[in-house]
Amino acid sequence: MAERTNQHHSAPRRVILAALVGTSLEWYDFFLYGSAAALVFGKLFFPSFASMTATLLAFATYAVGFVARPLGGIVFGHFGDRAGRKGVLVVTLVLMGGATFAIGLLPTYATWGAAAPILLVTLRFLQGLGLGGEWGGAVVMTMEHGSDERRGLNASWPQVGVPAGNLLAAGVLWVLNAVQSDAAFLSWGWRLPFLLSGVLVLVGLWIRFAVAESPQFAEVRTTAAAAQMPLVEVLVKHPRSLLVAMAARIGTDVAFYVFTLYVLTYVTGTVKLPRGVALSAVLIGSALQLVLIPLFGALSDRVGRRPVYAAGAIGAALWAFAFFPLLDTGNRAAIVLAVVVALVAHAAMYGPQAAFVAEQFAARLRYSGASMGYQIAGIFGGALAPIIAVKLVASTGTALSVSIYVLAALALTGVGLAFARDEPQPSLRLAEVAP
Template identity: 75%
Template structure:
């Protein structure tokens, strides 16, 4: 087990309960705004971007191309994880989080100003791709920093709960994005929404970022990073050291996340395309279902995070994965009923299974890496999996339905992805009782008893 800076006699910055709460609140608000920006693009890709930026193609192909530009953000996220993870491990977590918030907000605001294909031709989708790439860079560095700050500031016995609060930023951001779009959709005509209404949520991002930035500037640096800095033990090339010292942790983090990501983007994003394109229902039906499901997740994610502090990360995570795999085969038949109440129920249960995975996920991934490499390792494990999971999920789902004529193939795809997650959890260590001061969590004798 590694020796901490505290035991070597270095002065250590202590985190008080009030400062820990401030960090958690700042992380929650910051990640909510970042995910609002990211999900807003995905919702707009499902609803309007195909028509506005790829009008020369038929409807389904245009939507597919819009989702391809959406996937660019996922490709950029690992690069953002590398860049900002390096500086997060070298110069500290706090300043990096300020930069990522500014980058994400500026890119999202600019999307709201991009002319459509009808105005500037092919330059329009090119600009869209560029700004989506910048969004991905920002989010690639955001997640790791927000989660790590919550974990490193908080009580060691409540790491699952503390780390779950930035995770709540995902449904909060999704709720905000879907809510704003739903309100505009209800207030505006189809032509007004397509003409200018869709731009309003993107432009609102500029105001929201100012609020998030003010809150984030009030927090202090991580006390565990301060230990590393004061001991002179910072990594020179964090990414290289992650690959050398934590290959197991990196693989486990990636594999455990893939199924979670595929399930989430199927249940919360592809549903919009399926309901409008395949079932021919109004887009308000899908938006309302995602809105209500995300609202339930606000309470469920921290509840499952807290549960993982009591019974362990792996059992809670595995139960969520198994439940999501089973529900994937009930999800689309329930949507096919066309009954709005049934569609809402199907979405709420689907997102509840995701919450069971997502609640313990943040602490689980962060705990796989030592403090001096934690930002780089956690960011890389989380973001690389996003390419294989969330980036491809809507595209693969559209193609599967197009090729087979049935959503059963999509359910099978979700099952395969979740089996990868379950295999990763089977071989993973139980991390909930690890000492975060350890130099190498993979070598601390952590429990590897099977789920």
């Protein structure tokens, strides 16, 4: 009996580890591209353009990944709800890691001319496809393997993959920045983090193959309740759930990419400090989020998703108006403070977010519904946030306009939370959630 109990309790831990490692590697790949777009891609793949235009074009290729993510959510969500979660998560990890490794081998504009940025966009698109299918599957697997009373905590662990991946990407770049000259980094050093992805993916696959299929999906398959066309059913029968998930996500996404990605461009381009200053601040804030995200996820199990989520949104909206003045001081401690507090507020939103989104849909539609709500919002949130921020500062001459932009996006998140259904029933297995 004791052995059976231990096995019962070990399964969720194995699933959480597999999801955490996999999502960390996927987000390492995704953030690595974003950091490279901010630091080197403009010079390497768009050298014939002025500095500002080259940066915008580099961020535009970065945004392609966000455009691809909903398509990945559709394709992989369909198969995840029809055929199972586990196999899909193996495919998404291989797709993402392979595309990232290939970027590390890609010739620049100086060697291949216009073909280089075209291939860069293609590989970025493949990254987006993989990540679009990854998030929903990882969240659903951790939530469905655990107990109903710990859904917020369990589902928050794939979210930890975001700061873990960001931490790993920023850490690798920081080390290279410390040991290489600017010329060496621009010449070949930037390739090393992308090539490292190939080794990391092999580790992730080894862990992911050992995980069993979701018990809730097994129940769906046993009772022949699997949806024939999950996406169509979500759109037709559950539009409110989809819109709520999208609205709640957009503001969180805008705030995060302003606080962690646009900050690299702002500190190096506007404040005129070395790139290592901003990278160090993001590194420290991401390390703190490793602890805070599961804590806020667990808190949402006790007091509810919406109160914790709303507190984070209000905190981030207010801090957006202190964020840029602190950066403008040029003081390194003030810059670290700006990023760290911003990421604490983001963690309060991001901890309960996965369970909040996934709970809007029943098990038979959960992979597709959660993936679509999350990934479509990414187009309007993270994909556009760095580009809009660059244009706002260029046209207004002040970062106050970016703070107002963050405030508006988080107001939309508040609307999504207000229109969300009350906390769902204790068990969301085969039962339909009312549209």
